Amino acid sequence: MKRVLLFLFLISCSSVFADDGSRLWLKYDLIKDEVYRKSLVKSYNQIVIQFESDKAKLAAKEIQIAFKGLTGKELQINLASKPELGGFNSIKKGILLTIGTDKSEKESEGFRIQSQKGSSLIIGKSEQGLIYGAFAFIRLIQMQGTLDFTINENPKIQVRMLNHWDNANGTVERGYAGSSIWKWFELPYRIDPRYIDYARANASIGINAASINNVNASSRFLTAEYLEKIKAVADVLRPYGIKVFISVNFRSPRTLGGLETSDPLDPGVRKWWKDKTDEIHQYIPDFGGYLVKANSEGEPGPQDYGRTHADGANMLADAMGDHEGIVIWRAFVYDADPDGDRFREAYDQFKPLDGTFDKKVIVQVKNGPIDFMPREPFHPMFGSFPETPLAMEFQITQEYLGHSTHLNYLAPMFKECLDSDTYAEGKGSTVAKVIDGSVHGYPITVMAGVANTGSDANWTGHPFGQANWYAFGRLAWDHTLSSEKIANEWVKQTLTNDSEASQKIVGLMMNSLPAYINYTYPLGLHHMMGEGHHYGPQPWLEKSGRPDWTSVYYHRAAKDGIGFDRNGGISNSLKLYAPEVIDSWGNPDKMDLNYLFWFHHLSWDYKLSTGKTVWDELMSRYYSGPEEVKEFQKTWDSLKSEIDIETYENVKGRLAIQYKESLWWRDACYLYFKQYSGMPLPNSLKEPERTLQDVIELEQIYHLR
């Protein structure tokens, strides 16, 4: 009976109240605070565009839509009869959109806003800047703060980009939110309205580029048949200032062109790429460029022909000719040397090439040296490549971070990397300042995020996955923003404007990554997830296609202790960093314990700076993780009245799974490591009811055909 009533309740809801999350942070629901809403209604009567322009109209229209939703009032859009910047004071009760004339402002995508209640001036430093200005203005209205403010913003990174690992057949590699948002079989004739939603969402947070296919790339995307489809996507994204990139398969001259080689120094191959690049530009005149995964995890590349990464990248740059596009070459390469250390392999392969790349090339480096682990030390390439622009590659999709069932706010992870000091040009040479060009003066700057978007109604599977997309965009625009500020913006636009509730949610978000790390990879452990599917724990994984795909390669747990000694023991990878960094991570007694086992192998009874032994500290962290998730559940339960019912139930359900799986990780790691430590759980902690065999079998389920 109770169940049926619940269904009836849900049914009634679903047609009336429930929010499926599809509107992201651009909801524009009526503002509940009547005083604030009325003050908006009273303050503004019109939007004034100072000149005829598609983008100005688009910006005006966005403000109109937002204002209508938030206040119920539809503002008229008017064209200023006498175009003059000084019109600011003469426009009453209006939002004036114009373009700045100051040529000294080289950051063409920036904007300024001078706002007083009833009179707001949005000055784009370019037409595109006007769109960003409009969305910034909308955000500030949504945040329900004062209407009196002046801001002046410029993006810190030139290319702020999503990397879609979307396959031609509609699946998404490491996607946990349904299938691809790109409907290749429907294109070019059917334009899914979600492409427009996608463009708006990205523009609203400053993202201006998207590579539309998996880096494990199909040549299909370079055929005329598919270029026509990609052109249709590019045409939708263009008005919002988003450029399209294509991931290419280095073997394309052979598979598509029928050539006998793909050697980058072969004249026929070079001509093929030149012609193909020209052809692409016939479809997409403002084509962003190529993204290339080469000689990595089985992908073809220039090394197949005895050439270097630079040979490959420069050949593509040359093919780009006079076109605007760039070549983004990924540094995610590693070999399967069981005696080596994957940590340093990209560095070793690329370091000798510094200074040999074409000026249209940028090398894209993952935030850490292994592979998007929940916590990695910053990649040692950052700060070591003064002559080669390096791009940042973050992963927004939660491959190793709980897929779409764990609530995991990633801004603190992005920030931890960005704020790390490389000391390349002395103190303060943070990773952020390396990639924004201020340390080495890079001519091209790129920040890429591997997208977590999919065809699910709410785009990201987990409703809080949206916050990671949002945070990535905001940080690519301005890496100095704090994680809390970004979380607060997202919550207020997306979930609730109630200040107590939003504070609670921001708190929960800020605690989410630390909790996740506690029950999965405390103290700098890494790469112990289920093989292939990367779901759940498998620290016992000893054999795989390559030694560096196992778990034991990384944790090195044995009778004598745990951790990967990269400080001279197994490898000397720590030496890749600046002396100051070596100092800070070289001594296990003085370092940030969060990075401990990245660099040190310590005995189980080694006494840490916390006063506990390695074993006790490890276990107390493993056991605290699930308790923290329980707290998240309590916090969320307390918010029921503040959150849309569908979103509330959605998150509540996922938190229950997260709790279950946090126990799985905890038990698996405890039961497995205990074999080596031979030590008991610290007193206060309760023995799991299951056995190591039980948790092993649980993981095996995901390998069953």
Added chain:
Amino acid sequence: MKRVLLFLFLISCSSVFADDGSRLWLKYDLIKDEVYRKSLVKSYNQIVIQFESDKAKLAAKEIQIAFKGLTGKELQINLASKPELGGFNSIKKGILLTIGTDKSEKESEGFRIQSQKGSSLIIGKSEQGLIYGAFAFIRLIQMQGTLDFTINENPKIQVRMLNHWDNANGTVERGYAGSSIWKWFELPYRIDPRYIDYARANASIGINAASINNVNASSRFLTAEYLEKIKAVADVLRPYGIKVFISVNFRSPRTLGGLETSDPLDPGVRKWWKDKTDEIHQYIPDFGGYLVKANSEGEPGPQDYGRTHADGANMLADAMGDHEGIVIWRAFVYDADPDGDRFREAYDQFKPLDGTFDKKVIVQVKNGPIDFMPREPFHPMFGSFPETPLAMEFQITQEYLGHSTHLNYLAPMFKECLDSDTYAEGKGSTVAKVIDGSVHGYPITVMAGVANTGSDANWTGHPFGQANWYAFGRLAWDHTLSSEKIANEWVKQTLTNDSEASQKIVGLMMNSLPAYINYTYPLGLHHMMGEGHHYGPQPWLEKSGRPDWTSVYYHRAAKDGIGFDRNGGISNSLKLYAPEVIDSWGNPDKMDLNYLFWFHHLSWDYKLSTGKTVWDELMSRYYSGPEEVKEFQKTWDSLKSEIDIETYENVKGRLAIQYKESLWWRDACYLYFKQYSGMPLPNSLKEPERTLQDVIELEQIYHLR
């Protein structure tokens, strides 16, 4: 400029008017016809339930929701104070829900409705019948006909079932509408509201069973971890009368149980299945049963141990013990004998087993002997298995029927098979009457449809795909319904109630399959699609993993003519049918030409009953297909004002792709077959501008990694 304005228009629309199709045929938008709407409002004030019951309340709630949406008026739900069936006359302005007491009505899922304006009595022959009655009543209101009627319905088939070919990882085999609707990683804790939408949609058309995973089955679904998840789904579907089935992998006793064999006669194996079946019932007491694909296309099965399909199926039936569940054993088996004829292989394997199956077993047969081709003669097993219940397996998803880019209404295809006469017990022994049990007195009856549902907002990708799901359900309930009637119901509930517009759309739908067949497989051609992906034409496919996976195996085009002589030439498969059927298909001069090349190989200049040569007839059909699609485009364009803008644009875009691809098929088949016929196009037809090589390369795109 124009483009930007279009975007702005779409943007404004999307937040206000646009329909994403997610509500299927249960939209319940306000009725536009004011007279009719007011008459409803005036006629009804309440819904009266005659007794306390979960299902009666659910039925009442469904009527309440529908009535509210359609008229704006919320009817109160009251419990009758004095339960008496005679209350019909005393309830004024009400809809009375009750249960019939006539024990002679054995069809427990049926219902009766006696309706006069202002007083409607819905009598379920069981509680579930009441739910079907409620949805029938809602449908009749939506159709906006008279409120004075009496109907009495019973389902003709007991188990009306969707087969989901959904994989554990979220992909869907032969799915063209996003990923799986089942979110296994979120279950059991998060119940996606779409599960409820799914249950309601199915209940509204009489579907009462769903097998939730691919017949190429993962053992994962039989683990305790996953049974808990399936239980959660079953709990959502149960209130709507839908039972859950699981597709099983025959090797499970080895992969899951650790046994050394899966031999169905091995006592350990039998015990394993018995225990597993009992375990399943602990989670799902009303478990529907097993669906099994065995010894087919590489799947394991009893033949691996020298046993028969009957040994395998009976073992599972035995495991079912006293539980209610049944075993559905698929007959889709074939071998790779290049000298054989796949057409007869299932017949040959199963015929000797007729009469040897356990009474809990039913053998599920695809509608035709090959594999869901756009037009197949009915499967020769139908009518030939008096001692073994046969289930019908239709394919709703458009694997060979244009995926989700071609508008293809399939009810006429289903009907053509159902209405075919097997002559098993004399004239009138139609396939429908075989599978509904009336010819041979089968104790179990099943009609299954391979689902076209996916995670896309509108469930089916192509908006008209919904009509195929709808039609399948309606025909499983009552196979005597006409395709036009079903189309008309669907259009009026889903797209428009305007009678002129709906007539046009029904006409388009009725012409869609013939048009598709014209440009793909006219005159009984079959199995010439792109290898593996089954998208677009590949008549030139000569080599594959098996001879019966090629195209040339089927069309047998050569200098001497075209077609597969199954009338004694290459095989004698036609002889599997009753003499009357052999008569009707045995003579190329007198037969329905739609089946011609299924049974005959004729020279290119053979003069057909149409007066044209084989070549001219073939080409005129290939050329008429695209012209018919052009007509669909014109018709659709003319409906713009009648259709929701998002749905309109969606279908318009897909029709454009369909037209393009109809030309691809036409040109490919003409250019390929011309090599053998050596004959020119009939005079009026225009030579394609492209070459055979061009269309070959187009298909190759879909094989590019």
